[in-house]
Amino acid sequence: MKMLKKTAAAVLVSSMIASAAQAEISNDEIRIGYLADMSGTYRDLSGPGGLEALNMAIEDFGGTVDGKKIVTFNADDLNKPDVGANTVRQWIDERNVDMVTGLVASSVVLAAAKVVEQGGKLALISGAAASSITNEFCSPNHIHWTYDTFALANGTANAVLKDGGKSWFILTADYAFGHAMEADIKKVVEAEGGSVVGTVRHPFPSSDFSSYILQAQGSGADVIALANAGADTVNSLKTASEFGVTQSGQRLAGMVVFLNDIHAMGLDVTQGLMLTTGWYWDMDEEARAWAKRYEERVGSMPTMVHAGIYSAATHYLNAVKETGSDDTATVRAQMAKTPVNDMFAKNGKIREDGRMVHDMYLVQVKTPAESKGEWDLYKVIRTIPGDEAFRPLSESQCKLVTQN
Amino acid sequence: MTLVFGVPLSVLFGQLLLGLINGSFYALLSLGLAIIFGLLRIINFAHGAQYMLGAFAAFLGLNYLGINYWAALLLSPLLIGLLGIGIERGLLRRIAGEDHLYGLLLTFGLALIVEGSFVKLFGVSGSSYPMPELLKGGHNLGFMFLPTYRAWVIVAALTVCFATWYMIERTRLGSYLRAGTENPKLMQAFGINVPLLVTLTYGYGVALAAFAGVLAAPIYAVTPGMGSNLLIVVFAVVVIGGMGSIMGAIVTGLAMGLIEGLTKVFYPEAANTVIFVIMVLVLLMRPAGLFGKEA
Numbered sequence: 001m002k003m004l005k006k007t008a009a010a011v012l013v014s015s016m017i018a019s020a021a022q023a024e025i026s027n028d029e030i031r032i033g034y035l036a037d038m039s040g041t042y043r044d045l046s047g048p049g050g051l052e053a054l055n056m057a058i059e060d061f062g063g064t065v066d067g068k069k070i071v072t073f074n075a076d077d078l079n080k081p082d083v084g085a086n087t088v089r090q091w092i093d094e095r096n097v098d099m100v101t102g103l104v105a106s107s108v109v110l111a112a113a114k115v116v117e118q119g120g121k122l123a124l125i126s127g128a129a130a131s132s133i134t135n136e137f138c139s140p141n142h143i144h145w146t147y148d149t150f151a152l153a154n155g156t157a158n159a160v161l162k163d164g165g166k167s168w169f170i171l172t173a174d175y176a177f178g179h180a181m182e183a184d185i186k187k188v189v190e191a192e193g194g195s196v197v198g199t200v201r202h203p204f205p206s207s208d209f210s211s212y213i214l215q216a217q218g219s220g221a222d223v224i225a226l227a228n229a230g231a232d233t234v235n236s237l238k239t240a241s242e243f244g245v246t247q248s249g250q251r252l253a254g255m256v257v258f259l260n261d262i263h264a265m266g267l268d269v270t271q272g273l274m275l276t277t278g279w280y281w282d283m284d285e286e287a288r289a290w291a292k293r294y295e296e297r298v299g300s301m302p303t304m305v306h307a308g309i310y311s312a313a314t315h316y317l318n319a320v321k322e323t324g325s326d327d328t329a330t331v332r333a334q335m336a337k338t339p340v341n342d343m344f345a346k347n348g349k350i351r352e353d354g355r356m357v358h359d360m361y362l363v364q365v366k367t368p369a370e371s372k373g374e375w376d377l378y379k380v381i382r383t384i385p386g387d388e389a390f391r392p393l394s395e396s397q398c399k400l401v402t403q404n
Numbered sequence: 405m406t407l408v409f410g411v412p413l414s415v416l417f418g419q420l421l422l423g424l425i426n427g428s429f430y431a432l433l434s435l436g437l438a439i440i441f442g443l444l445r446i447i448n449f450a451h452g453a454q455y456m457l458g459a460f461a462a463f464l465g466l467n468y469l470g471i472n473y474w475a476a477l478l479l480s481p482l483l484i485g486l487l488g489i490g491i492e493r494g495l496l497r498r499i500a501g502e503d504h505l506y507g508l509l510l511t512f513g514l515a516l517i518v519e520g521s522f523v524k525l526f527g528v529s530g531s532s533y534p535m536p537e538l539l540k541g542g543h544n545l546g547f548m549f550l551p552t553y554r555a556w557v558i559v560a561a562l563t564v565c566f567a568t569w570y571m572i573e574r575t576r577l578g579s580y581l582r583a584g585t586e587n588p589k590l591m592q593a594f595g596i597n598v599p600l601l602v603t604l605t606y607g608y609g610v611a612l613a614a615f616a617g618v619l620a621a622p623i624y625a626v627t628p629g630m631g632s633n634l635l636i637v638v639f640a641v642v643v644i645g646g647m648g649s650i651m652g653a654i655v656t657g658l659a660m661g662l663i664e665g666l667t668k669v670f671y672p673e674a675a676n677t678v679i680f681v682i683m684v685l686v687l688l689m690r691p692a693g694l695f696g697k698e699a
Binding site: 044174214231239260261263269 | 520549554624672
């Protein structure tokens with residue numbers, strides 16, 4: 001009898017262990033949600049191309065991790081925080097999604113990240129810019145992968161200052177992102193002994209920038225910084241070129257400029273522009289090889305956001321494979337433990353505030369004579385080491401950092 | 405240096421001139437809307453999309469057929485105008501005489517379809533249209549650097565605006581048009597082909613939008629969304645001027661450009677709202693608009 005009891009207990013315990021191990025991949029599927037702007041202003045830098053990049057990562061795993069199928073859902077957030085947050089809530093509540101990626105407009109991301117945190121899932125943010133995502137809004141449930149406003153302002157402004165641009169005029173998009181960018185630029189400029197002689201805040205979005213460019217021109221500043229993005233930046237640059245800003249000795253510094261923006265404007269307008277990017281397709285052999293695969297599928301070259309989505313998803317799936325689990329804390333810990341080494345980053349590391357720290361690149365837009373092809377647009381001037389590029393933890397307001 | 409509210413006079417002159425340039429775009433677009441509303445009683449929500457189509461026609465013509473800017477300035481409005489004629493014959497005619505709302509919904513739907521397809525085909529970043537050689541460069545006016553192209557915009561837009569005004573207010577064809585607006589049945593009884601007049605009017609209004617699109621192509625990014633961003637402002641301009649008033653549309657367009665230009669200097673944050681504030685004030689005091697006749 002005693003023997004029987006013992007055996008029964010042993011069977012029970014072992015079966016419990018077995019079932020626990022099986023349950024480590026919830027629903028026996030790895031479920032990934034892709035949320036991005038699929039149709040609006042940010043479509044070309046993220047959008048359907050980002051979904052394709054995610055699919056490439058999944059295909060490279062053969063569509064499964066240890067026999068567990070990888071399933072994706074995708075949705076257009078229309079750049080509206082409420083739409084984004086509701087979609088993510090549905091994914092988590094009804095479809096048991098384990099990880100959400102893409103995540104573009106900063107306002108949408110802040111709303112969606114809150115839902116992800118409440119649901120105890122993981123968000124891998126590639127598209128958004130606001131550095132507050134891993135500062136005052138940090139959480140153990142999201143990782144900011146590709147770039148942020150701090151790194152861009154820091155990289156570009158520093159380089160331009162060192163090159164002799166001492167007085168600055170800032171053209172700011174009048175909403176949260178623009179204000180954050182303006183503050184980041186001011187900080188860098190003043191810390192390096194430069195001065196901000198004027199700012200003008202334009203409504204978002206605007207189509208005509210001639211008035212603002214004229215004001216910037218009249219200010220006599222050495223540098224005109226564009227704390228705006230997308231079509232606003234494109235139109236600012238076009239107008240500046242038309243009004244002969246660069247010919248009169250003033251310089252332009254674009255803060256959030258993507259490859260697709262430069263491609264759309266053409267080199268005549270953008271040549272010589274300095275900007276900071278998290279990745280460029282032509283920066284090394286691995287990047288070129290991946291970009292070529294992407295181009296064959298999508299028809300255009302990937303932006304840093306597309307590359308970031310692939311890199312983040314691959315790193316995530318590797319962590320799932322290593323741990324045999326899709327539990328958020330387990331995977332998050334494994335991801336942080338392993339350095340990121342792929343076509344996107346070399347020795348990238350995930351900090352406790354959720355910032356993925358990797359090298360950034362200061363690039364200059366080529367002249368039409370230097371460019372050898374439709375997408376041959378940048379030359380890399382300098383590799384900015386990750387620790388120098390991103391906000392140091394010593395300045396962090398993140399609760400996960402300050403509590404320690 | 406003379407200061408006006410803390411702004412040097414020279415800067416103010418520059419901004420006023422820029423305002424006038426933007427105003428000429430508003431004038432050109434609101435003129436088309438006003439003409440269409442005047443005769444067809446249709447609130448043409450596809451006007452922004454037609455403006456965008458004008459710019460894209462020029463862009464595609466240049467890249468695939470080698471049609472230069474000057475030819476595009478003529479061909480693009482012609483092509484898009486013909487498209488407009490097709491829309492009037494095929495769709496708008498069927499809802500003539502119905503409530504305004506039908507026309508509004510139909511044209512709005514058309515605009516969404518066209519813009520959506522263009523996003524699918526060309527992406528949202530759009531493309532760049534090179535500036536024609538002849539209009540490159542600019543002149544230093546002492547108080548500002550005026551790019552030659554912007555000066556050309558004022559000349560071209562105002563010429564077309566006043567030619568249109570002259571045609572409608574001072575010629576026989578124009579008198580038919582105006583009479584057709586007042587009483588189409590009576591006009592038809594006099595043997596005037598009113599349906600043809602209506603078709604041509606819509607085509608002309610659309611062609612004006614396309615013309616503005618070609619004018620805009622070298623200075624703004626050619627994107628699928630370029631028209632919808634502008635359309636709401638242009639509607640406000642038409643409402644301020646008075647629906648259907650030709651001169652009202654032109655004068656108000658220019659005036660709103662100037663006011664917007666001044667706002668950009670003194671309080672840039674309000675630059676996108678100032679026209680709507682004026683619209684509200686005008687509607688409160690003169691519901692028919694500044695130049696409109698009380699119904």
